[in-house]
Amino acid sequence: MLLGFLVLIAIAAIRLRDLFAVVMLFGVYSLLTAALFMDLDAVDVAFTEAAVGAGVSTVLMLSGLRLTRRWEEAPGHRPPLPLMVVAVTGAALIYAMLDAPPLGDPTAPVHQHVTPYYIEQTPLEVGVPNIVTAVLASYRGYDTFGETVVIFTAGLAVLLLLGVGGGHSFRPGENAIGDQTVLKPVVKTLIPPILLYGLYVQFHGDFGAGGGFQAGVIFASGFVLYDLAFGEGNARAVVPPAWLHRLAALGVLIYGGVGVYALFAGKAFLDYSALSANPVAGQHAGILLVEIGVGITVFSVVLSIFYAFSGRRRKS
Amino acid sequence: MTLIDHLPVLVVILPLLTAPLCVLLDRPVAAWGAALGAAWLTFVGAALLVGQVADGGAISYQLGGWAPPWGIEYRVDTLGAYVLLIVSAMAALVLLSARESVEREIFRVNGARFYAAFLLAFAGLMGIVATGDAFNVFVFLEISSLSTYALISMGRDRRALTAAFQYLVMGTIGATFILIGIGFLYMMTGTLNMLDLAERLPEVSNTRTVRAGFAFLTVGIGLKLAMFPLHLWMPNAYTYAPSVVTAFLAATATKVAVYVLLRFILGIFGIEFGLGRMPLEYLLIPLGLMGILSASMVAIYQVEIKRLLAYSSVAQIGYIVLGVGLANTHGITAAVLHLFNHALMKGALFIALGAVAYRIGATTLDAFSGLGRRMPLTMGAIVIGGLSLIGVPGTVGFVSKWYLVLAALERGLWPIALLVLVGSVMAVVYVWKVVERAYFSQASSGSGEASEAPLMMLIPLWTLVLANIYFGLHTDLSAGLARQAATVLSGGQGERHAFAYLDSPGSAAGAAGGAGLCQAAQSA
Amino acid sequence: MNALPGIFNYLVVVFLMMAGFYVVIAQGNLIKKLVGLGLFQASVFILYITMGNLAGGAAPIVTEGVTVYSSPLPHVLILTAIVVGVATTAVGLALAVRIQEAYGSVEEEVIHASDLRDDESLFGEPAACDREGGQ
Structure with a gap:
């Protein structure tokens, strides 16, 4: 659901030429990302993304926009090279995902190595919850x-x-x-x-x-x-x-x-x-x-x- | 623990913590003094570190007192210690020449802040080299990158701004690719420590995720390295940055990127994976050659000498990439050697250009008219640096090209050896262009009063020039160390990374295949 | 979210990453490029956080009675990366503002054209050779 919204925003960001709208959409994107992080148990990251990504970045971009122009100029010809680069990169990423451990899998290496040490030892060695x-x-x-x-x-x-x-x-x-x-x-x-x-x-x-x-x-x-x-x-x-x-x-x-x-x-x-x-x-x-x-x-x-x-x- | 045990971290935090001090000092001269002091102390520290590593092997330092892989580890091996030494030496020398040049070229902003940014760029590079943690590379990469963008934008021409922006976009794409690559490795191993990664990767090296991670890391580092065809940001950045910044960056930033590439390909993945299972060899050799030839060709037509040397740098990086791609001991020795030698050459040449810019106010070809008489010491340095760039015997440039040719011949790839020589001939053309104008052309009227560069520029300049000659004659020292480093990188961390792959019967077939492919690439 | 088949999430993330990446390299407006970088990076953050998630796990804050936690390490890494990202955005915007002041535009084509004019007036002819490709 959240991911669906994110996809819509990303598409809109490509198409819109009103930079003010694009920047605001970017803020919404960050906020939704923060919500997604909450959902994935990353509370600290969600907090930071909301404050830094949605807050500071958006304000900065708006102040940058104030000093430049609101409207992007009509695009000239779109060379095919960027699209090809993106397609190749995307294909490489999908290729990578084929062998990735599925979401939430407890046997994934991420949960097997290093992480358990932090979870077990933090209360003893550092003593903060x-x-x-x-x-x-x-x-x-x-x-x-x-x-x-x-x-x-x-x-x-x-x-x-x-x-x-x-x-x-x-x-x-x-x-x-x-x-x-x-x-x-x-x-x-x-x-x-x-x-x-x-x-x-x-x-x-x-x-x-x-x-x-x-x-x-x-x-x-x-x-x-x-x-x-x-x-x-x-x-x-x-x-x-x-x-x-x-x-x-x-x-x-x-x-x-x-x-x-x-x-x-x-x-x-x-x-x-x-x-x-x-x-x-x-x-x-x-x-x-x-x-x-x-x-x-x-x-x-x-x-x-x-x-x-x-x-x-x-x-x- | 005495202070000497802290050397691995001291060489990074010394410049890093001097940067905020410079901001607090606020006076340009005081900040320059502090920066210079920190750089020289760091250099001494790096020299001591080289001695330590030579005596006792690789040093591990546990930051925060936490053992790896849970904490972040600094790990300095032979090659790392030498890269630290060269980076700190260049920072120390460039800063020595910086004061006058900065006063002349950077007047709109507080010089103290400029030195702070310079120190941050320097410290970031040192941190990238010293660390043994994959994610820590990313953090220090960004410290050095962000400060570099600001430093480049300080150039007087407004194109410095667009050059910095272009570098920012491409550099950030590179850093994000590196981040993706590290993410994939972490996903499959659960660890970020480089040694731990090297231990755990073979188990999962067949997965697509690890392969893609390797590809993303290579492309990301390639962007930072200005490897052909990812070099588009570099000529503008080097041309429009202030002279001091160009001299430092040209001598260090790409070298550190080479080191990171070597460390990931050889140190973490192992040569067998990088060049055996992945088609990297077939990518690096043609790309290296194309970089050498096309960038040298473009360099010949340049009228702005800073830009000429920037394209020459793209070509020189081609030699390094070629050495890695050839993947035998000689090839990697050549790559490592050229990493140092190119720093010596380009450091000298760009400091000399800084001196020309300081006295004449421009570095176009026209500015060089008759300069041989007016700035004999500076021009003499440019000539020797140029000879080294060409690879004339007696200079360091010869030594690395010698090993490169050996490596190509050893693999039976004689056309590559030939193309390396073609690259040298092209270097003759673009170096001669400058020399001819300086010695055989009359000075344009109205600029006759220019005199020799200030002493504070001549000292670092000639130190580097003499180093070019010294290490060109005493090859056993540098080549021996490079070879040692090459073996440590590829074999020192355990038998599985040894060059066994190259000596196996399969490698002959691989070499033949490589030759065929390269010939095909040439004829195409 | 956890009910979705494991790999689907990743595929959507890939799409998001590429959308951002496309904006960076295909758009001529400098501000929009920076927005694209932001989108690209934010999507990479989602990738990391996704891999740290553990089915049935709790947020990694030690609580009594909970034994299964999501991995804290990706969270830490991404906290760092978020801050690095906004730092880059700030520097990029400052550069864009200065470019606007120097060129009167933040459109790549306009900037490029006015640089070419400069070169012509300087050297008499456009320095065509150093512009091969020219991003």
Whole structure:
């Protein structure tokens, strides 16, 4: 059922030339994907896809669209080469699927090797109920460190391309979507719960779905909302753009710092057991610290990218 | 554990963590100093690592203290240590020459951020080489890619933007293909650790899923590698990127992609699977040859020298791909050797171009008029680099081509040996074009005041030029190591990956078939 | 969802992946290319999550009385990949915005044509040789 909708959206995305509609469809696609992930027991992924894929990506694409054009030009001749490449690739994928273990098969290698160790050992070695968090932040914590650096890199790249965004030229009170008398009180009441929820997600990741990534996004979205409703400049007064990239750097350094600390304590890089005499307590502390680093970097990069896009005026 | 035991991870996190520091420092000069310091320390670390691996064999480092396959492992073997060494050496040398060039070419943005992005690209490449985990490759690939897109877009010409965008699209397709490939391998084995994969793959190597995974990995890495015909992003990217960026990328990025290709084909799948059961051999040999010939041909007609050298790089990658495709010890030795040698050549040539751009302001053929008199040291370096590119005896370029020809003859594929020589002749043509203009043509009026490049550019430039000659004369050192690395890659991780396949009677038939196919490809 | 025959899911995912891939390589609008990349990647995520699913399993959060869980590892990998994907989108959009400012368009054909004009004015004739194929 969900997959059927996804297919329809994909076809529509190919055919439509109104890019605004295409981007909105992309948002719906991400949201449906998130629902599909829920269905497949991937709660953390669903949460992230909804926040990052449907939320951040769509907002970014809309701000990108604002600075370019809404309508795609009528396509010229369509060369046959792309269709052939796609056909060959698709055939290779279907070929691959013929020997793939069927969906949900408990004898599939994925469920036989490595995974059982995580499921059995997480409560003993890491001591957090959410196995995804344990694997993410500890067993494969180095991947997540790399991921934090990827976000930092993206923030840096946008900064290099578009600059800090706005700066002094913004009058407080001038906003992107016009004067919204109805929206303002709604936003005003919404923001405190959003920020609170962000904090909850940040620190509750050990137990349920959530963690630094989702929290950073939610926190940033609170500011974005404020910015949209109350005008550029107001949110910038609370968190100046110039500070954001320093904050992003700080987040990476917090994560890396935990690793380097372990290194000087005579353990491997990112070995959290160096943080405490009791290894499980060390894991707890380590996960908490690195998630804070992740949260700070994600928050500041998402917000700074939003500033960079919204601070730019269309030239043509 | 002392600090020396942490070398595998230190060579990655040192540049990685210096990048945010550069952002915090905010002053271009301070950031340059920090970046340079980090790069040289990393280089020293990589040199120590080479010594460690030579003494005690491959090093495994368990990140987070978790044993593989549950945790992520860093694994540095002989070849890996050398690739780390060359990447860090190039970063250190290029950064040495960077300050003046960056001040001249990159003025719209804060230089500190530029150095931060440079360090991220550098650290990403180091991470790809050091890791022993298939998914970790993807993560560090994206660190280096994203920062590279930004670095390329910093070029002055507006086409730098479109070049970066094109690279972003093709690079992301490549990365997604790699992701699909890793997914298929994971689906059939349940593991992501490379050694563990190598152990578990033979059991399921007959499945279609694993075969398709192999294909997706090869195409994905081929895109990153700019393997013909997937090279379309590269000439623009190299031409319009700032000189410093081009010099670093040309000397390192594609080399790391070659290393990843070798590691997956030989280290994980094993040569028997990659070249025996999959038709890779019949794909790599013709593609390598077509890359050499067509890209050399295009290079001959270029008037922008950066673009000329970019097409020459596509051709040089063709030699490497050909070496892998020939799949005997000499062939892989040639591929590994050329990986290093090409880094030395193109590093020198692109730093020299950076110096020309710094003094003259352009790198078109016209800019080279009479340059032999005005910038004798820079032009001298270009001549020697060019000779190395051609493969003249006494330079490193000769050594790798020698092994390539040996490999072809050993397989009885003499037409391939001949075509390698044809490629060299074409290199003579495009190198001569530049040399002729520099030495036998009058300087255009009004630009007579240009003088020799600054010392900070000449030092790294001539270091690389001398390395081109030194390793061209002392072949036992580099060739010995490459051969050792080739054997380790293909046989060191257990007997099942040994070259048994090549020595078996079946291989003669395979070789004959390959020759037939290649001849058919040539006549077509 | 689990009631569907095992392989059917995968085939639909393949279709989705190829739809995204087609948008990337066949469309001339840069923004649409980025949307295509997003679709392509999102579909690859579905592939990973599908393989981590276990019939009768629960979400991988340790709960009393539950012994069968879906595999957490693909979830972790895809969490990383989602973030990498949005990072790429952000950089791509920033590039597209700069291209719009420099060329006044984000249509590949327009950009290509104006580059060709530049070359002509520079060298007197179009540099045809370096454009073989030209994506």
